[in-house]
Amino acid sequence: MKTSDFYFDLPKEQIAQDPLENRSASRLMILHRTTGEVEHKHFSDILDYLEPGDCLVRNNTKVIPAxxxxxxxxxxxxxxxxxxxxxxxxxxxxxxxxxxxxxxxxxxxxxxxxxxxxxxxxxxxxxxxxxxxxxxxxxxxxxxxGQMPLPPYITHKLKDKNRYQTIYAKYEGSAAAPTAGLHFTEELFDKIRAKGIKVANVTLHVGLGTFRPVKVDDVTKHHMHSEEYFIKPEDAAIINETKKNGGKIICVGTTSCRTIESACDENGILQASSGSTEIFIYPGYKFKIMDELITNFHLPESTLLMLVSALAGKENVLSAYEKAVKEGYRFFSFGDAMMIVD
CATH class of the missing domain: 2.40.10.240 (QueA-like)
Structure with missing residues (x-):
């Protein structure tokens, strides 16, 4: 498996430079991983793809002005x-x-x-x-x-530090935001809970290793940098109970995914724990606990694109990205979102 297998062309003008005024007004592409079919929605429509008894898992790390x-x-x-x-x-x-x-x-x-x-x-x-x-x-x-550590592809100055922070950010320690969570508002979470969908928190302090380019030709030779995480017993219990009752585990962002996949045993039981992870998820990986994923659109040849491809299939993902480019979706940290469903 070559790094170049995960390349796609992206016009620079589609790299989002500023966050939208309304967090949940961004676009949302729904990718059906079994068929490769895509739907074009807005982020507020995400409620239609969540069912009572499902569980959203979000990363409540807080970015420091690093x-x-x-x-x-x-x-x-x-x-x-x-x-x-x-x-x-x-x-x-x-x-x-x-x-x-x-x-x-x-x-x-x-x-x-x-x-x-x-x-x-x-x-x-x-x-x-x-x-x-x-x-x-x-x-x-x-x-x-300090200033917020915006990625190098964002050249505009951020007017409000809080816009590079999720509304549920709690524990300081990240050098980058878990950007899939930037789309959520308190109003949207109220509707999510009212529909009977559970919300569980995990914490992974995002380091730059997640975003560093893959410099080797052979994907399997890439080494991820270590990142610290912790999961509280009450959150592990919510996630395990959801899985036991047949609900879906839907991760908000790749960092939430990497956290629960790292802390899950071979029987698919999430352990309340703290530690460090160097988990690298790419096609061929068998997910132990996550069912679906909400994520942003990622850089070509990045480990994040490889993780998404492990869930939905490389061909499906690259085809969806090609459609996103043609449809004018906004990419990367302040860009639009994708939800990968069955």
């Missing part, structure tokens, strides 16, 4: 920092640009000295460990100095 701009203490040169993962206390794994001169011992100042950092290690993959020093509360300083 992009920082600082200056090298010795030269004054501008440094861009992306916080990836808190290793311990005030030591973070980061992505540094430009990285060539960001050697161990280099010091960086942010916000005219409100925050200072020192590179204490250079990791194998080029990421840096940085020890931060400051007075006060780190999260408050980050909220003041």
């Amino acid at each position: 992009r920082l701009y600082g200056e090298r203490a010795d030269t004054g040169a501008t440094i861009e920092l992306l916080l990836l993962k808190r290793r311990q206390d005030d030591i973070w794994e980061t992505l540094v640009k430009p990285g060539k001169k960001a050697r161990t011992g280099a010091k960086i100042t942010f916000g005219e000295g409100i925050l200072e950092g020192e590179i204490i290690d250079v990791l194998e993959d080029g990421n840096r460990l940085i020890q931060f020093n400051y007075d006060g509360i780190f999260e408050e300083i980050l909220d003041k100095l």
